[in-house]
Every structure is written in structure tokens, then in C-alpha cells.
Amino acid sequence: MTSIAKPPVRHPGLPKNALGLTKRDYEGAMSTLCAGCGHDSVTAALVQAFWESDCPPHRAAKMSGIGCSSKTTAYFMKHSHGFNSVHGRMPSVTSGANAANRDLMYIGISGDGDSLSIGLGQMSHAIRRNVRMLYMLENNGVYGLTKGQFSAASDIGSTSKKGEANVQPPIDPCLLALTLGATFVARSFSGDKDQLVPIIKAGLAHNGFALIDVISPCVSFNDHEGSTKSYKYTRAHEVELTSSDFVPLRREITTPNADTEMTAVTMHDGSTVRFRKTHEDYDPTNREQAWLHVRECQKRGEVATGILYIEEGGKDMHALAKTVGTPLVDLPYSVLCPGSKALDALMEEYR
């Protein structure tokens, strides 16, 4: 069974968000992933981020494909509609859902197999289309459900549990997304919730496709010595390029430390992402520089994290298609059907 319902337990003392909901209200079914799986930490970060963002759960749609990562849509926000589609095809289903109802918040959960192999085309084209969605790529560099094959995210030389070394070059989703014109590109680590939560919140506020590549170790098949996606390796090689705070529109902006040098990007909904400079000269609004920097880190065997690139003010799929503001699902039939008079007039053109 991949979903076990959690018993409802009341904790009257739990803090509530602006909607009067506790974090428990953002949880889902019990995870059936392996104990210690990075994905469960990502789920916990998502719960925290949605709760802190005051998201009405029923206005969110959880989308996924197939694989360990794609199972996790069942493990948070049980009061949201969810769609576990086919392998590598979540981006198209989400594109369609978003086309039909632009008012929902779309959360796509994918993995490195789902996104970088079977679904590479779909992810790439959702980026090109700039579908407004949060796209979490839970990246463990391995096929877990089929027990340990290399994925397209495996680094050269990284070894499998059986000791075989990978020989093919990896596809870096962040470099790819930067190349394809993505307007929000971030990387984080499942073991770094403090970094991940504000990035998720910023991604949710982004007016377009927001990619978060989360290194999320597979404890069963890719957490050994020789793996470059293990907890140990990631902790040792993580280089934070930007450290961000997310400031929602409704809350008062207070600077934690006035001395820290900050830059801010205003999001589509008026909220703010503030960057603390952690890396000399890194500018997360410069695409070319971001690409070079991430590439340099990769060459050194480092894992660049943080919001790597952000561009607000771009056009999402609906702006590009000039769709009406009202969700298409809310248009009544009387608006959609041209009626007999129009048809009669049209028939004259076919004579």
C-alpha cells in the first residue's frame, strides 16, 4: 500500500495560520517510502511552506508522474485534489489543468527519472510554455523503485551500490532550465529545511514556471560511499550561492540584521524575496552569470544551492496566449456557444 491514512489526532495547542489551520491540516497520508528517504524531508518542508503561506488546501492541485518522488503527492495536503499521472508526463497534464483553471495553485512533484529521462521533453516544454507552477524535482540520482539503476542525473564516476561507476555525463536540471529560459531556477537540499522552505514559498509566489531541484538522497540505493548524491557528499560539497528570505505581502518587513547587505526582488503578487549575499559577486537576476557560476561549481564537484536565478515580470502561458482572466472552467455555455444566428450567417460563407 502506498498510502496509509493517518489517524486524526487533535492537538489544541498547535499554532494556527491566517486561515486558522494547523500544520496537521497540510499533511497527507502516511509515507510508505523508506525510513530516512530525502523525499519525506521535502514533504515536511512543503507542509511547512504551505502552512506558512496560508494556502487554502482545496485551491491547490498536486500533480505528479511515476516514481518514488511522484508518490509523495499523497503525503501532504490531503484536502487538495491530486493527480498521479503517467511516467514523465505530469508537465503536460498540469499545462492542460492550468489552461482550464488558472486560479488554482499547481504543485508538480517529480524526480530525476521522471523529469530528466522519460519526461525531459515534457519538462522542457512546460518551461518554454512558462506554465505557472511550482516544479519540485526530487533528485536522488538513482532509480529507486526499480532498485538502483543510474539515472540521467548521476555524475560521471559516481558509483552504484554494487560498485559500478557511471560513465555518461549528467543532465543538470538547473543548467538546462537556465538555457531554456526558465524564470525561476533554484536548488536546495532535502537536509536543509531552513533553506528549502523560503525557496518553496518564493517559488509559489512566482508568476511562471518555478523549478526547484532538490538533492534528496535515496537511503536504500544511493547513499553509500562513492555516490555523489548521498547525504554525506551533499553536505560536504554544498555551496550556497544565495541565501533568501521570503516576505509575504501581508506581513511587515523586518530586516533581521540591518548590517547584512540585502537585495530584494518583488514578486508578481507583491511579496518580496530578499537575498543575503553569501557569495561574492553573485547576481541571481543575471541569467548568463548564473549559468556560468553553476557550471563552475559543477566542474569543481560542488553543489550550488539557493535561488540561482529569478526573473519576475515575465509572461506566463496565459499572458502569452492572451487568455481571459476568468478561468475557462467558469465560463458559462451561453458565452461559449455562438448560437443559431451566428451559424446561419456562417453558412452563407460556405456556398
Next chain:
Amino acid sequence: MSQINDFAFKMGTVNGTGSASANSLLMQAIFRMGIPVTGKNIFPSNIQGLPTWYEIRVSKDGYTARPPEIDLMVAINPATYKKDVACVRPGGYLMYDSSWPMPEELQRDDITILGVPFGTMCVETFERDRDRTLLRNIAYAGALAALLEIDMDVVHEMLNEKFGKKKALLDLNFTAIRLGYDYAKANFECPLPFHLKRMDETSGHILMDGNTACGLGAVFAGATVGAWYPITPSTSLMEAFKAFCEEYRVDKATGLNNYCIIQAEDELSAAGIAIGANWAGARAFTNTSGPGISLMQEFIGLAYFTEIPCVFFDVQRVGPATGMPTRTQQGDLFSLAYASHGDTKHIVLFPANPEDAFYLSITAFDLADRFQTPVFVATDLDIGMNDWMVKRLQWDDTRTWDRGKVLNAEELEKVKSFSRYLDVDGDGIAARTLPGVGAKGAYFVRGSGHNKHGAYTEDSAEYQEVLDRLALKFHTAASVVPAPEFFVQPDAEIGIVSIGGCHAAVLEAVDRLKDQGIVADYMRIKAFPFCDDVQEFLVKHPVTFVVEQNRDAQLRAMLAIETGVARDRMTAVLDYGGEPLTARGVVSAVITHLQGATV
């Protein structure tokens, strides 16, 4: 012998030289003279340079199938002279461009050859190379107008409509028409024995192709999301949808679109987009052809098992593989009816012509919503891309859409709890909710095993319960989908069954068989699953012919599988070369079989 308003002529030209507009001008002019007319475009998978043909059939009796024989051939393309001269019936005519000496291959004693120096006249009359090429087509249209007595006032009226605002272009076209017309008048005995005479048989009719009709149907059905990947011969369906949306679906106040068309990266994505949009609550569709249907199989199974409505238009072309992309066939019947792995069965509708395609497209959206399942509209290249004379399309403003069982927030409040796949009404159809409706209606769509509540399961009994309900739902659909159309006669001794674009030829074949003393009842299948009437017809007719356009007699096999009637009781009449069916082919197959049976 005089054949007024009952003959066929054919143009053989080079693709990409502008002959299409001359050919449609001719066809439309005849239509406006009140004479029933059909055009069949036999074209190559090519943009420029390969041979292309256009057949125009004039039929005072209103037959719209491909003509049985060619009375007059207009051979403009030297590359196909040999084939073109051979297609003319004995006693017929061939017109060619005599700017160059007549080649030996055009010689035939039993036909009349008419030479017109179209090339030379155009070179002498027009200055620009482009005009010389394009207007040669208009010149042959002029010669045909003289030979066949096409009303020149109608031709002028049409040119005016087309080029009225571009005076220079209009003058050039007038000149070109006169070049051909005057030459024919001066040099040949006009009109030919077969020619045109005004009638009043086309009022209340239109000329339309099936892709246009389907695109229009999608607009009237209230579809708002269209996802597609370009593929011949279905491309013009989405282009039509787009054009109609631009006309009828732009919000007047804001100038913004009440629709969203997405050209996807491939057919898999197109299917995913259409399914995602339907899940979210829009009416959405995708249009494709055989290769696209092959690519969409996985998604079709997902939509079937998770019960998401979705309309798929399949404009069939010749397969397998790339096949012949610009030729027609009905080879996708199996791959639509039983699409995807595992136990799956789907609703498929089979329009016979563009008029039917318009109405069945709208029905398809209603059925998809009502049964929460993929619904296919299976047309073919002949229906989709050729102009057919059909009745004017009509709309009843009291008609509204059938969205099926969708629980809104109010209705959800009234139920104790919501279970996505629970069959409350006993018809196999469970109620669904749309995302965003509220926490109570939230559920998890999963292509993996699920129980009636929508929860994951690997339990045999729970899984089977869902699968059996899906079978019941399909059974319910059999009595709801459009019933077959029956054409019965007293004392019929044989039965004919057919489908889709074969209809026009079979109707005509039934008449021709009767001329020869063979009385046939005819059943035209309009939808899958088959209702009880289908089995009844087969049982009632011990001698049954199943006419279809594929090699493996797919319809016959489906009839045998689904009705239990023995396959050998049905004689397959097959035509799968890629060109539209003719009545003559059907008649000769039936007669040959009957004669064989009596020997």
C-alpha cells in the same frame, strides 16, 4: 449520348502551382448553378513538385461518392500523361496543354484529344513568371467553362468576391479566364455532349470539409482548450477551431480569448494537456491521425481507468507506420476501440460526412462528460480534407451541454461523504468533482489500482469491483451512443454494413445493385459500442457484406467479437489503396461474391 449534369472530370497538375484555387472555383461555380457536385483532392505528401489530381463529379441525382469513371481529363502535368490518358472512359475527352508538341503517350484512338496552348497564351499575355504559372490554371478553368457550359456570370461573381478589393489581381484573373474560354469557343464544338444545366438542387446545402465541421462542432460544444501536434490530415481541424474561436470567442470588452490552444511538443503531450484540462473541468480535445493515436495509447488508458472525459479526433490516413499521409483509410478501428494496454474499450463515433461530423463532434463532448471517458471521433482524410456538399448546419438555441455527473460545492454539502468511484445510480457512472471545489470533494487521481473510494489498492476484489463497474458503464453506453442508420427495402435478400466515409459510395451502390435486381438492406454503423439493433440486423441477414477501408476487415472482426455473430457469415468488401471508395467497387465485389456463391 447527352449526359446533362451527370459526369465527372479530373485535373492532373503539379503540386504547388496554384491549381487548387482554380479547382475549387470550378466546383463552387457548379454548386452555385444549383447542381449537386463533389470534389476529391488526390494529393501528394509534398509542398511543391509532385503530381496532384482533383476530381469533380457532377450528379443531378445527388450522389456524392467518388465518380465511377472520368469523362474528361485535363492533363496539365506531363509527368502523369500516361496515367491520365488511361483513366478516361472510352468515348471521353482529354484536354492538354498544346504549347508543346503532343507526346506519343497521349495517343488514344477511342477518346477525343483537345489541345489548348495554355502555356504559350499565358506567356504572351502575362509579364511576370509567377502570373504565367498561376494563371495557367485559371485559363484551363476558362476552357472548361466553355466546354461544360459553366455559367460565366457565376464565375465572374466568384472572382469578384475573391479579388474584389484587389483590382489588378481581379483583372488578371478575368483575362486568364477569357483566354481559355475564348480559345475553346473558337476551336472546339462547345459544349461537349455532357455538360451543365442550371438546377435548383443545392439550396439548403453548403460545401464544407470535415475538419472545418469538427472544429466548428468543438466550438458549439463549448470546448475551451485544444491541444495538438501538427499532423496531416488533421492539422486543418485545429486551424479551423482557431479561426472560429477568433471569430466567436474573443471577449469583446477585453479583447482576450475565451479559449486556449496549445501546440504541444508531441502527441503524448497533446493528449496529456487535453486530459489535464478536462480533469480541471474544461471541455478539451486533441486532434490527430494514426501515428498520433499510437503515441497517445498510454494516456488513453489513463483517462479510461481514472475516468476523465476527453475527446480525440482521429482523421485517419493510410497506415501502418508513416504510411501514405495524404491518402485515406479506415485502418485505426482496432487501435481506437481497444486503445491502450489492459482491459480497455472506448466509445468511438463514425461520421459519414462533414454534416454528420459537426453533429457527432458535439455529441462526442456530451458523451465524454456523461460517461467520463475518452471518446473518439473517427473521420478520415476523405471526409476531413475534401469539400462535400451537405445540408446546411443548424443549431437549436434551446440545446445546452450535458456535463454529466459533476458535484458542485452545494451538492457536496448535501452528501455525507464523497467517494469518487462509487456507483450510486447503478449505471456504472460515478459522480466526479472538479479541483478547487472544496475539501470535501478532494480526491486523488491515480492510474494505479484503486478502489471505489479512489484509494490505492492491491486487493483483487476491490480492483475487480472497479473494473467490472467500468464494463457496466460501457454496457450502459451502448444504448446511449448514436444508433445505426438503417436503409431497408421490401424483399431485401442481402444485408450490407458499412461505416464512416464509405457511406456515400454504399448508398449509391445499393441503388446500382437494385438496378441489377439485387435488393439490399443497408446498416450504417454510427458508433461503438454496438447497440442490440446491430446484432439483430446481422442475424436477420444470412448474407451480409461488410464494406470498409482497411486490409484486415477490422469492422467485421469487431462485429464478430462484440455481437457473437460468426465472422464467416459476413463477407468482407475491402478497399484499402488509399483513395476514396467508389460505388462501382462495392457493386462489383457484391456481384462477384453472389455469382461465386451460386456456381
